Amino acid sequence: MAATTERIPHVIPSSSAYHENKLVSWLSVVDHKRIAQLYLLAGLLFFLTGGVEAFIMRLQLAHPNGHVVSAVLFNQLFTMHGTTMIFLAIMPMLIGFVNAVLPLQIGARDVAYPRLNALSFWLFLAGGLLLNSSWFLGGAPNAGWFNYVPISNPPYSPGLGVDFYDIGLQIAGIGTLMTGINFLVTLVNLRAPGMRLMRLPMFTWTVLVTMVLILFAFPPLTVTLFLQTFERLFGAQFFSVAAGGNPLLWSNMFWIFGHPEVYILILPAFGIISEVVPVFSRKPLFGYTSMVLATLAIGFLSFMVWVHHMFTLGYGPFVNSIFALTSMMIAIPTGVKVFNWLATMWGGQIRFTTSMLWAIGFLFCFVLGGMSGVMLAIAPADLQYNNSYFVVAHFHYVLIGGTLFALFAGIYYWFPKMTGRMLSERLGKWNFWLTLIGFNITFFPMHFLGLMGMPRRIYTYAPGNGFTFWNEVSTFGVFILAAGVLLFVVNLFTSLQRGEKAVADPWDGRSLEWSISSPAPAYNFAKIPLVRGADPFWLEKMHGNGRMLPAPGQEHHHGPPNTVHMPRPTMIPLIIAAALLILGYGFIYHALVVEILGFLVLVVGLHRSMFTPDPGEYVPIEEEPAEEVGADG
Amino acid sequence: MANPAVTAPHAGAQVEGALEPVDNAVLGLWIWLSAEAVFFASLIGTYLLMRTHTNHGLTPKQVFDLPVTLVGTLTLLASSMTFAIGYAQLRAGRLARFRTWLVVTVILGLGFLSFQAFEFTGDYKRGLTLSSSPFGSAFFTLTGFHGMHVAFGIFWLVSLLVYSFRPAFKTEGVTKAQVAGLYWHFVDVVWVVIFSVVYLLGKVG
Numbered sequence: 021m022a023a024t025t026e027r028i029p030h031v032i033p034s035s036s037a038y039h040e041n042k043l044v045s046w047l048s049v050v051d052h053k054r055i056a057q058l059y060l061l062a063g064l065l066f067f068l069t070g071g072v073e074a075f076i077m078r079l080q081l082a083h084p085n086g087h088v089v090s091a092v093l094f095n096q097l098f099t100m101h102g103t104t105m106i107f108l109a110i111m112p113m114l115i116g117f118v119n120a121v122l123p124l125q126i127g128a129r130d131v132a133y134p135r136l137n138a139l140s141f142w143l144f145l146a147g148g149l150l151l152n153s154s155w156f157l158g159g160a161p162n163a164g165w166f167n168y169v170p171i172s173n174p175p176y177s178p179g180l181g182v183d184f185y186d187i188g189l190q191i192a193g194i195g196t197l198m199t200g201i202n203f204l205v206t207l208v209n210l211r212a213p214g215m216r217l218m219r220l221p222m223f224t225w226t227v228l229v230t231m232v233l234i235l236f237a238f239p240p241l242t243v244t245l246f247l248q249t250f251e252r253l254f255g256a257q258f259f260s261v262a263a264g265g266n267p268l269l270w271s272n273m274f275w276i277f278g279h280p281e282v283y284i285l286i287l288p289a290f291g292i293i294s295e296v297v298p299v300f301s302r303k304p305l306f307g308y309t310s311m312v313l314a315t316l317a318i319g320f321l322s323f324m325v326w327v328h329h330m331f332t333l334g335y336g337p338f339v340n341s342i343f344a345l346t347s348m349m350i351a352i353p354t355g356v357k358v359f360n361w362l363a364t365m366w367g368g369q370i371r372f373t374t375s376m377l378w379a380i381g382f383l384f385c386f387v388l389g390g391m392s393g394v395m396l397a398i399a400p401a402d403l404q405y406n407n408s409y410f411v412v413a414h415f416h417y418v419l420i421g422g423t424l425f426a427l428f429a430g431i432y433y434w435f436p437k438m439t440g441r442m443l444s445e446r447l448g449k450w451n452f453w454l455t456l457i458g459f460n461i462t463f464f465p466m467h468f469l470g471l472m473g474m475p476r477r478i479y480t481y482a483p484g485n486g487f488t489f490w491n492e493v494s495t496f497g498v499f500i501l502a503a504g505v506l507l508f509v510v511n512l513f514t515s516l517q518r519g520e521k522a523v524a525d526p527w528d529g530r531s532l533e534w535s536i537s538s539p540a541p542a543y544n545f546a547k548i549p550l551v552r553g554a555d556p557f558w559l560e561k562m563h564g565n566g567r568m569l570p571a572p573g574q575e576h577h578h579g580p581p582n583t584v585h586m587p588r589p590t591m592i593p594l595i596i597a598a599a600l601l602i603l604g605y606g607f608i609y610h611a612l613v614v615e616i617l618g619f620l621v622l623v624v625g626l627h628r629s630m631f632t633p634d635p636g637e638y639v640p641i642e643e644e645p646a647e648e649v650g651a652d653g
Numbered sequence: 654m655a656n657p658a659v660t661a662p663h664a665g666a667q668v669e670g671a672l673e674p675v676d677n678a679v680l681g682l683w684i685w686l687s688a689e690a691v692f693f694a695s696l697i698g699t700y701l702l703m704r705t706h707t708n709h710g711l712t713p714k715q716v717f718d719l720p721v722t723l724v725g726t727l728t729l730l731a732s733s734m735t736f737a738i739g740y741a742q743l744r745a746g747r748l749a750r751f752r753t754w755l756v757v758t759v760i761l762g763l764g765f766l767s768f769q770a771f772e773f774t775g776d777y778k779r780g781l782t783l784s785s786s787p788f789g790s791a792f793f794t795l796t797g798f799h800g801m802h803v804a805f806g807i808f809w810l811v812s813l814l815v816y817s818f819r820p821a822f823k824t825e826g827v828t829k830a831q832v833a834g835l836y837w838h839f840v841d842v843v844w845v846v847i848f849s850v851v852y853l854l855g856k857v858g
Contacts, residue, residue, distance in 0.1 A: 265703075266787070631816045
């Protein structure tokens with residue numbers, strides 16, 4: 021509110037209770053950097069959960085006629101593995117990076133709506149907990165991560181599992197939508213003076229496009245989840261053929277969301293690679309403008325391709341051809357990006373840090389996944405690949421070899437800024453090579469298995485099928501992959517305790533986040549920086565005195581001197597998320613009292629969040645340690 | 654929800670000679686409404702797919718009563734007008750008149766909800782329910798979600814009315830009212846589309 025800057029908060033009652041008690045301070049958190057840590061930690065825990073699910077499935081498939089789990093449990097495992105990894109692990113970890121880095125990269129002190137930001141996190145956590153509680157409440161959802169009807173309709177999925185899926189994803193999805201709105205406003209309104217759109221760091225650009233995708237892709241998911249909830253809980257007739265419903269409605273609505281969703285998962289990963297490669301090649305990003313245009317093109321095309329998930333549903337050659345063409349078109353801007361990364365490295369002074377190794381690993385594995393993607397886009401050939409392990413191989417190459425590798429590149433790169441300590445490079449290299457080798461041994465054979473005709477989602481196969489050898493190889497690989505991932509967890513916790521202290525600019529970075537101390541202070545920037553060009557911090561190191569100049573006319577609060585006016589911690593977001601969690605359980609169990617309770621808590625929470633003014637609080641500016649600029653890691 | 658500390662760098666945009674900065678709350682609301690538009694588009698698409706799937710039961714032609722719906726529609730449209738008048742009064746500094754028009758708006762909103770309750774109970778008596786046919790499911794889901802948006806809008810306007818008695822309203826009242834108004838007008842516009850696509854098309858098409 022522009023007008024409120026003139027309002028003088030004469031007396032601000034002490035909010036110290038929120039800072040003294042550790043638990044309370046986390047529950048009432050509004051600082052984007054701490055919210056980022058919550059996202060990354062919760063995302064990592066869900067990632068390990070999804071990893072254990074995958075591990076059990078690989079054990080089951082190691083030999084023909086496996087007896088590790090039953091068919092029923094196997095269905096729950098692959099459903100929860102996919103749902104968890106996409107909605108509760110990869111996406112939250114990406115949003116964690118967005119929270120940790122984006123406000124720093126644009127020179128802002130927080131996001132546009134700090135409380136809404138906290139609400140987004142608590143909603144994601146509430147949805148994730150509700151979904152996973154189904155394991156203990158009668159069985160997890162078992163209709164696959166895209167939950168097709170009619171198999172997810174009451175007659176064929178009589179348990180509560182699918183209800184947990186619908187309502188858990190609904191709650192988490194609302195949180196994601198709020199994140200989209202929040203960061204779009206942040207990107208439009210809170211850029212530091214001089215940070216024009218065409219000076220935005222590439223990570224920030226990809227996030228901008230990702231948030232637009234979230235904004236337009238999540239409402240169809242919201243709607244179709246509601247339709248299914250109404251069908252299952254209140255007897256509506258959208259999908260059941262007997263009453264004249266149409267199962268294709270779900271498939272289309274889900275993929276109208278689902279295809280942009282996979283670009284929501286990959287675009288920020290592109291952004292991370294675009295940050296890491298220039299810094300460790302000591303060159304500006306090659307083809308910045310073409311990178312921006314390629315990102316926009318991918319974002320646009322991602323809404324034009326959803327039918328390629330349904331080539332076998334019988335829409336006919338005309339519709340299939342159109343969607344095959346649009347799908348293949350995406351390879352063009354993606355190729356532009358790949359060549360730009362290569363050209364950035366060309367002639368650069370490359371430093372093979374762990375982060376850079378992940379970025380190079382990303383290039384190899386992601387391009388492989390892209391190639392199999394183009395193969396799948398050939399509609400007539402897709403009739404052969406469809407529902408086979410070839411598809412499984414493809415999307416693991418883009419989701420692990422693409423997004424997960426980029427997440428690893430990002431964590432090794434930004435960990436110093438987030439925690440003030442360095443991750444161990446020695447352990448990091450073991451982490452990288454084990455994961456890379458294990459990943460390829462696990463998933464490359466799946467291409468062969470798919471071409472040999474092994475369908476996905478079967479819980480076992482016969483010895484005579486000819487699938488045994490490559491399944492054994494694949495399961496062998498998953499042990500190496502698991503060791504690589506566990507080494508990362510070890511690295512994370514040992515480095516948090518004993519890691520080398522990080523200087524402000526350990527990598528000789530180019531963007532604004534490296535111009536402030538590590539870890540970043542609560543207010544990020546003691547003085548809002550003036551951005552004089554692209555790669556603003558590099559520019560000051562080359563042509564200035566190595567420090568950002570303060571932007572004129574930015575400080576006009578009326579508090580004590582040498583302080584920054586920051587939002588106050590509050591528990592309201594937590595209360596709203598808890599209300600939705602209560603409501604969710606109420607609906608699943610048809611418990612009217614619980615529903616009413618959840619609704620009342622929701623109304624109170626919403627009212628307080630909308631009409632309780634935030635007086636903010638004054639955070640004192642710390643003395644900045646001099647002369648640590650330009651140090652090289 | 655916007656925070657003054659975080660809003661401060663606004664001024665930077667002016668340094669660049671960019672457009673007049675839009676308040677965080679107003680911009681965020683516009684962006685939210687664009688997501689809401691996709692939400693209703695998905696529901697309307699679902700309805701268009703399902704409106705002929707009547708499961709050998711009641712058809713749109715048999716169910717809809719245009720004169721009654723027209724009264725409800727005009728009530729809701731009038732509420733947009735009364736809010737706009739009230740908002741103009743607020744901008745002119747006439748707080749008491751703003752409150753009066755706000756009360757009128759809330760009453761008209763409640764009037765629309767009464768129309769919807771009347772319509773729904775009539776439909777149920779005739780045998781069109783959420784589970785009677787895909788048409789019924791899509792009709793009640795679409796119009797029901799719109800009704801919930803109206804109900805939320807009324808909750809919002811009442812909260813705004815209560816808030817207008819607080820001292821802080823003097824400085825941030827116009828923005829708070831502007832944001833609530835944007836939402837209220839949007840919900841009205843959606844009803845215009847629903848009236849055309851559901852009721853008119855149902856009678857004529």
